[in-house]
Amino acid sequence: MIDLIHILPLEFLYHYFEDFSPKTHMAMAHLLLEDEKYCNWVKGLKKTGVKIVLDNSAPYLGRSIDNDKFMRCIDLVNPDEIVLPDEINSFESTKTRTLNFLDSFETKDICTIAVPQGATLDEYIECYQLFSSNSQIDKIGISYTVDNLFVNEGLPERFVTARHYLIHILVEKGLINPNKDHHLLGFGNSATLEIRALREYEFITRADSNTAFKLAKHDLPICIDKGYEKPKSKFSFDEAFDNFVYSRFENWAKILELAGREIHQPFVISDVNTHTMEDGLYKYLEIKMHQKIREHDYKKIIVIGEFNRREAVSISNFEKNDKQFNWQRPTCLELDDTLLVLCAPGLDYVQHYASLISSYLALQNRKSDHVRYVLPTVKKKETFIEESNLSSIKTSDVVILGTGLEQLFGATGWNVEGGSFGYKQIKIDDNAATVIGCKFSYWGDISRSVVKQLAKQGVKKVIYSGKLGGMKASMRPNRQLATGDKSFVEGKIVGWNNIFAGLDDETIVEGLHYTSPSIMFEDKEWLALNLKYGFVDPEIGQMALAANEAGIEFSYLHVISNNLAELHPEDLSNERNERVQRKRELLYQRIYAILEQTLSQ
Known part of the structure; x- marks a missing residue:
């Protein structure tokens, strides 16, 4: 995976950081000395935890600013990393300036990036070996300005750029130092193709570029x-x-960033008779589809983990705006003949939604093999929750999460301002609890990050009240509740102490749970392989893992919403049906009574 730093004119840069809060900024040395406003802005970024990479300005001046001025820049902003002095295509000047600077600079707390240069391939290789073996140099920067190395021989057809060919040569000759991260400095033509070609090399971890802006302009x-x-x-x-250029830049930046990620093909159901929902799958998929997908065909559809409800995106016309929680659907962004589908950044949620879309199209006899997805990093998922308003909610020792919370605890008295999470402080038989709902779906592994964050805030017990699928023919949708103390998740069984275990209540069924990333994976073949399990949903095992890791209590009490082992009139395609809602109202009353009983003990 190659992370990308965007280089922008200053007024665009200020807007970009305000809108998207990136974690890294590449500061230009000459601008720090020339522009006081910019210098103070960079200092402010540093104080907020943004990583500052100080560039020596060689790409814009032809050679680095002199060493004394560069040292002054370091003193001004205290960067996390610095690009050491170099001169484009000059081996001797780059070698001398880099090594002289290192001799006079104490680098204990600042990561150093050296940039090999050379007028010929032999010079470049000598410079690379010199820098990559130097213990004072932490990373290697490889500039896009290496066309001169192959002027005489030209590039073999399979290589996108001269830099692509250069890196191939270094790898083939066994000269690459894979123990040092490599940073791609700038891009020339065809950046997307070069990024896709180079992302196979794990030692290449980051790049910077003004490409998205220049194309937008x-x-x-x-x-x-x-x-x-x-x-x-x-x-x-x-x-x-x-504004027009900025909006265009936003879109092109996403395409460049996607090029640095591994792109996956989703699991597809092309015949409803192979799935446990059978004909009910048609309606289930239809109600999940954004109008752009229903109404238009695209050359590519790419599902990514990015929560975005800003003006530029298209909001689904089918969001359930009659409730406070779990109503925000993934949004869409059209980029010419490509449709980006933007989901909350969970690994499970992204692959789930990609499978929903590709299966919907396949079952409509439309083109479906053009759907792809790009998984977010675990760090992105966790940061998304850490930076949400969940962290600002003052909680009791007991937190109740789930769906149907308004039916359980009433529709009034909720604090839903200030972010994606809303809450209500309640007392159940004189026991304080905080009930927390969410406007988007914290599907699958996102729920693990939610529980992890709550544990950081001092929560002692998490109760999850939602809905799940029954996997035994005897289980009756919307008439029974499910609980248990074990789940299969990420290849292993995880267990916990269940506060609802052993209750004398005929509506409760206890069983072994399976944590599945997507309903789409739950076809008949999957069911036949997992007959020992009683229940399935995407969150329970994930939440239990987080609770166990944090040393807090966890239990669940769910409505059985559908049956995978036997077809029923009530399934996931008709949950809004009035008869289903009446039945669930009775189950919610039962859940509340059980909470009163267990929390008072």
Whole structure:
């Protein structure tokens, strides 16, 4: 995976950080000395925890600013990393300036990035070996300005750029130092293709580029799998802000970032008779589909983990706006002939939604093999929850999570302002509890991050009240409750102490649970392989893992909403049915009574 730092004119840069809060900024040395506002802004970023990479400005000046000025920049902003002095295509000057700087600089707390240069391939290789073996140098930067190395021989057809060919040569000769991260400095033509070609190398971890901005400024398209010619106009940091260019930049930035990620093909159900829902699957999929997917065909549909409800995106027309929680659906963004589907950043949720879309299209006899998904990192998922308003909720020792919370605890008295999570402080038989709902679906492994965050806030017990699928023919949807103390998750059985165990209540069924990332995976073949399990849903095992890791209590009490082992009139496709809602109202009353009984003990 290659992380991307975007280089932007200053007015665009300020907007970008305000809108998206990226975690890394590449600061330009010459601008720190020339622009006091920018310098103070970078200092402010540093105080908020943004990683500052100080560039020596060689790409914009032809060579690095002199060492004394560079040292002054280091003193001004105290960067986390610095790109050591170099001069484009000059071996001797780069070697001398880099090594002289290292001799005079104490680098204990600052990561150093050296940039090999050379007028010929032999010079470049010598410079690379010198820097990659130097213990004072932490990372290697590889500039895109290496076309001169292959002027005479040209590039073999299978290589996208000169840098692509150069890295191949270094790898083939056994010269690459894989123990040092490599940073791609800038891009020329066809950045998306070069990123896709180079992401196979694990030692390449990051890149920076002004490509997205330059293409946006000139209103030129970019595609994840097509080459392009980058405009040769000079880049200016003083460019006046323009809303159209900025909006276009946002879109092209996403395409570039996607190029650095591994792209997966989803699991597809193309025949409803192979799935446990059979004909009910048609309706279930239809109610999940965004209008863009229902009404239009695209060359590509890519599902990504990015929660975005800003003006530029298309909100689903089918969101359930008659309730406070679990109503926000994934949004869409059209990029020419590509549709990005933007989900809350969970690994399970992204692959689940990609499978929903591809299966929906396949069952409609439409093209479905163009749907792909890109998994978010675990770090992105956890940061998403950590930076949400969940962390600002003052909780009791007991927190109740789930669905149907308004039916359980009443529709009034909720605090739903200030973010995705809403809450209500309650007392059940004089026992204080905080009930927390969420506007989006914290599907699958996102729920693990939710419980992890609650544990950090001092919560001692998490109770999860939602819905799940029954896997035994005897289980009756919307008439029984499910609980248990074990779940199969991520290849193992996880257990916990269940506060609802052994209750004398005919509505409760106890059983072994299976944590499945997606309903789409629960076909008849899957069911036949998992007959020992009683229940299935995406969250229970994930929450239990987080609770066990944090040393807090966890239990669940769920409505059995559907039956995978035997077809019933009531399933996941008709949950909004009035008769189903009446039955669930009775079960919610029973859940409340059971909570009174167990929390008072």
